[in-house]
Structures are given as structure tokens and as C-alpha cells.
Amino acid sequence: MRSFITISSLVSAVLAAEPWLEEPDTGLVNYLASTNYTENSLPLLKDMRAIPDFDWAAEAYLGDQQYAFYRTAAAGEWSYRNNLDIWAKIKFRTRMLNDVSRLNETLPVIFMGYNFSAPIFIAPAARGVYGDERAELNFVDAAASENILYTASIYASKSIEELGAQKHNDTMNGPQVAFQQIYGNSNESVIWEQIARAEAQNAKAFVFTIDAPATSTRHRAARYDTTNANAATGALTWDLYDRIKNRTKLPVIPKGITTVDDALVAIEKGAPAIYISNHGGRQLDHSPSPLEIAHEIYKNAPEVFTKVDVMADSGVRYGTDVLKLLAFGVKMVGMGRPFMFANCYGLEGVTKLIQIMKNEIVSDGAQAGITDLRNVAPKIFNTRALDNTVYLMDDEEIEVKNRVIANTKKH
Ligand SMILES: Cc1cc2nc3c(=O)[nH]c(=O)nc-3n(C[C@H](O)[C@H](O)[C@H](O)COP(=O)(O)O)c2cc1C
Structure with missing residues (x-):
């Protein structure tokens, strides 16, 4: 629940030279004030025009504890804010008068050999039931009708079997493709059981979350005694990654890569794809945003992007954010x-959100002079503001990188 203007937001606006806007001003609040909108209720879906609008609506609608669990991030939440702010650091260098009239035809993507209608996916997140009693069943349905990828959290409110039974056999590309996220566990038999259950439901890949070696510091959620879904798990190691890989024929994608070093270890270990993420800033404060991580990998080992398929999340809210990662x-x-x-x-x-994002990717891509979304050149933007701070490998690390790249076949 929320009120229209809080005292704290006024105070921070006065005190800070550059106040951080919790949500960008999409005009929603002003607009609702001119309608019959009742405070603390869910606005009409037709009034959701931008992805951040859904955050505002959820805060109004959900209980404080439930909203806090979704919204929370680690410690001072600087990573959370950075995830949202960093996009503004790099500006487009649009080349005008490119023929972009067929850009929408390039929205579909092949990922890990599977066809999807757009380069976007539903990331794994726990406790979908807070928003709606159908919980993640809505994610399965919307992903099927919009033909995008859904990756189920192991802590989803619905069971692996319920989500498996909900999958659609008749998407425009045939049976629905979904991935299953898993965590480490000090009792490994728990992981093996989860793997067997997901395989029985025809999951097409495992996303193994590697950025949760311990309980994270989340003050906002702790206030409501809302625990981490991922409490301390025991030793998370690349050996565990190997053991998981040996347990299943399905691809195992490490989620939570934040350095070029780990991207290289992952591909050396034979990962067919990597998942760049700082967990939405929920694990470690001051961990880098996906834009900074992708940039670090690009500057040091651009070959990573051609050797393996790369997925990424954290702080993505606009079509332009997606374009920058694609580049x-x-x-x-x-x-x-x-x-x-x-x-x-x-x-x-959920369906509307997917459609908003698809529309923005195509409209903004056209505005940016992009002619092919599957082949966006990094020159589309100016990265100098990031270049000044990017980590660059030393000679020894470059030698290691060259060896790894030379020994890695394209997956
Ligand atoms: C409420 C919530 C629950 C989450 N639960 C999981 C989870 O169970 N497993 C996991 O790997 N990541 C989990 N995540 C992290 C997401 O997969 C994703 O990395 C993150 O939400 C991306 O940042 P964004 O929220 O800014 O888009 C969760 C995130 C949220 C917001």
C-alpha cells in the first residue's frame, strides 16, 4: 500500500542534489488523480502504459509484506538502483535514414536451438502467489501465447508438476519450451530429486543459480520477517556444477555470472550458455549491473558471445535497455x-507486459536506426562513460583467456 506523496520522498527530494526517482514519472500518478481511482486499489489495466507502471500498481495493491518481498534488494540497495540507472550512461548514436521498415521481422530469436518470438524471457522468481492465486500458471500461459521463454523458479508457488502440466503443446513453434531454475543444497539428494522431477516434466534446460552461497542482507524484507527464498545452502562450487552436469543430459546454464573471469570458467566447464545477472541486486550490494558485466566481457573476451548463448537480467524495464544488451x-x-x-x-x-516490451523493442530499435535485431552493432551507442571504469585483464589473464577460447568449440 502506498500514499500518493510520502513525506520521506519530499524530504529526500529536498536533501539530495539529484533525487533518485523510485519510479520514473510515467505520468500515471497525475493521470489517476484526474480519474475515479481509489487509493490503494489496483488501477485499471488499460492505464498500464509503461513497465514501471506495474510496480506502482503492485505497491498500491499488495500488502506491505508481500510488496516488500518482491521489491527488496541487498543492503543499501545501491545495486538495485544502479541496475535501473546505469542505462542512462550510454547514449545512442543513431544513424538516420536506414530502412527500418522490416525490423519487426527480426524480433524472433533462436536460443539454445529453440525458436521464440522475441529476445525476452520471464526470469525465475519465487512466490508468484502473492500477485494472483494462479501464481506462475499465468507465466506459463502468457509465455505460451506470446511464444517467449519461461524459466520457473524452484521456489515457485506452484509445483514443478503443476507447471509442467500447464505447458501448452500448441504454441506457434510446437510444444512449449520452458527451463527450470535450481539452487545448490547442502543435501545434494534434494537437487537430484528436483532434476528428475523437472526432466519428467520435459524441462529443456536447467538454470543453476550460482550467486546465492549464503543468506543475503535484505533489510526491507527482514522488517516483515520475510526470509530469503535462498537461505544458506552449503558449498557452492564449480565441482557442484560438474556434478549437476553429470546428473542430467539437459544443458546446465550458470545464472549469476558477474565477471569475465567466471564467464570463461563457465565456458571452460562446457556450459552451453551463460546467464549474466546480479539477481536484481538482491544478493550482494555493489555487484555490477548486466550492462556493466556485458561490457566487461565484451571488452576483454568478445568471443564469449559467439562461443555460447548469453542471457541476462537485472533492472531491465524498457525496450532501449534490451537493445543495449543485444548490442x-x-x-x-x-x-x-x-x-x-x-x-x-x-x-x-502478464500478457500485456510482454506486449509492451515487444512493441518498445521494435519501435525503439527503429528509432535507433537498427535494421536487424539479431545483429545489433555495438557502435549503436557510445560506451565511453563505461570504458573509463571497465576492468581490463592483465597479460596473464589474457593468456588464460586465449587458451580457453581456443579450446572451446561453439555449442
Ligand atoms: C521476488 C523475487 C524472487 C526471486 N526468486 C528467485 C529464485 O527463486 N531463483 C533465482 O535464481 N532468482 C530469483 N530471483 C532473481 C530473478 O531471477 C532475476 O535475476 C531478477 O529479478 C532480475 O532483476 P529485476 O527484478 O530487476 O528484473 C528473484 C527475484 C525476485 C524479484
Whole structure:
């Protein structure tokens, strides 16, 4: 629940030279004030025009504890804010008068050999039931009708079997493709059981979350005694990654890559894809945003993007955010919180969010003079503001990189 203007937001606006806007001003608040909108209720779905609108709506609608669980981030939440702010650091260098009239035909993507209608996916997130009683069933349905990828959280409100049974056999590309996220566990038999259950439901890949070696510091959620879904798990190691890989014929994608070093270890280990993410800033404060991570990999080892398929999430809210990640070579871009918030409107809300993002990618891509979304050149933007701070490998690290790249076949 929320009120229209809080005292704290006024105070921080006065105190800070550059106040950080919790949500960008999409005009929603002013607009609702001119309608019959009742405070603390869900606005009409037709009034959701931008992805951040769903955050505002969810805060109004959900209980404080539930909203806090979705919204929370680690410690001072600087990573969370950076995830949202960093996009503004790099500006487009649009080349005008490119023929962009067929850009929409390049929206579909092939990821890990599977066809999807757009380079976006629903990231794994726990406790979908807060927004709607159908919980993640809405994600399965919307992903099927919009033909995008859904990756189920192991802590989803619905079971692996319920989500498996909900999958659609008749998407425009045939049976629905979904991935299953898993965590490490000090009792490994739990992981093996989860793998067997997901395989039985025809999951097409595992996303193994590597950025949760311990309980994270989340003050906002702790206030409501809302625990981490991922409490301390025991030793998370690349050996565990190997053991998981040996347990299943399905691809195992490490989620939570934040350095070029780990991207290289992953491909050396034979990962067929990597998942760049700082978990939406929920694990470690001051961990870098996906834009900074993709940039670090691009500057040091651009070959990574051609050797393996790369997916990424954290802080993505606009079509332009997606375009910037695609330009570095990321193939699929995910969102977590936005889908949880949109789920307050049930299936219709989740579907609308996907459609907003698809439209923005194509419209903004055309505005940026992009002619092929599957081949966006990094020269589309000016990265100098990031170039000044990017980590660059030393000679020894470059030698290691060259060896790894030379020994890696394209997956
Ligand atoms: C409420 C919530 C629950 C989450 N649960 C999981 C989870 O169970 N497993 C996981 O790997 N990531 C989880 N995540 C992280 C997301 O997969 C994703 O990395 C993150 O939400 C992306 O950032 P964004 O929310 O800014 O889009 C969760 C995120 C949220 C917001």
C-alpha cells in the first residue's frame, strides 16, 4: 500500500542534489488523480502504459509484506538502483535514414536451438502467489501465447508438476519450451530429486543459480520477517556444477555470472550458455549491473558471445535497455520483478507486459536506426562513460583467456 506523496520522498527530494526517482514519472500518478481511482486499489489495466507502471500498481495493491518481498534488494540497495540507472550512461548514436521498415521481422530469436518470438524471457522468481492465486500458471500461459521463454523458479508457488502440466503443446513453434531454475543444497539428494522431477516434466534446460552461497542482507524484507527464498545452502562450487552436469543430459546454464573471469570458467566447464545477472541486486550490494558485466566481457573476451548463448537480467524495464544488451551480443533478456508486479492483474497483466516490451523493442530499435535485431552493432551507442571504469585483464589473464577460447568449440 502506498500514499500518493510520502513525506520521506519530499524530504529526500529536498536533501539530495539529484533525487533518485523510485519510479520514473510515467505520468500515471497525475493521470489517476484526474480519474475515479481509489487509493490503494489496483488501477485499471488499460492505464498500464509503461513497465514501471506495474510496480506502482503492485505497491498500491499488495500488502506491505508481500510488496516488500518482491521489491527488496541487498543492503543499501545501491545495486538495485544502479541496475535501473546505469542505462542512462550510454547514449545512442543513431544513424538516420536506414530502412527500418522490416525490423519487426527480426524480433524472433533462436536460443539454445529453440525458436521464440522475441529476445525476452520471464526470469525465475519465487512466490508468484502473492500477485494472483494462479501464481506462475499465468507465466506459463502468457509465455505460451506470446511464444517467449519461461524459466520457473524452484521456489515457485506452484509445483514443478503443476507447471509442467500447464505447458501448452500448441504454441506457434510446437510444444512449449520452458527451463527450470535450481539452487545448490547442502543435501545434494534434494537437487537430484528436483532434476528428475523437472526432466519428467520435459524441462529443456536447467538454470543453476550460482550467486546465492549464503543468506543475503535484505533489510526491507527482514522488517516483515520475510526470509530469503535462498537461505544458506552449503558449498557452492564449480565441482557442484560438474556434478549437476553429470546428473542430467539437459544443458546446465550458470545464472549469476558477474565477471569475465567466471564467464570463461563457465565456458571452460562446457556450459552451453551463460546467464549474466546480479539477481536484481538482491544478493550482494555493489555487484555490477548486466550492462556493466556485458561490457566487461565484451571488452576483454568478445568471443564469449559467439562461443555460447548469453542471457541476462537485472533492472531491465524498457525496450532501449534490451537493445543495449543485444548490442553487446546478449541473445535473451529477462525480467523478474516486472512480471511479479504484472501478475497482480493475472494472465492479462502478464500478457500485456510482454506486449509492451515487444512493441518498445521494435519501435525503439527503429528509432535507433537498427535494421536487424539479431545483429545489433555495438557502435549503436557510445560506451565511453563505461570504458573509463571497465576492468581490463592483465597479460596473464589474457593468456588464460586465449587458451580457453581456443579450446572451446561453439555449442
Ligand atoms: C521476488 C523475487 C524472487 C526471486 N526468486 C528467485 C529464485 O527463486 N531463483 C533465482 O535464481 N532468482 C530469483 N530471483 C532473481 C530473478 O531471477 C532475476 O535475476 C531478477 O529479478 C532480475 O532483476 P529485476 O527484478 O530487476 O528484473 C528473484 C527475484 C525476485 C524479484
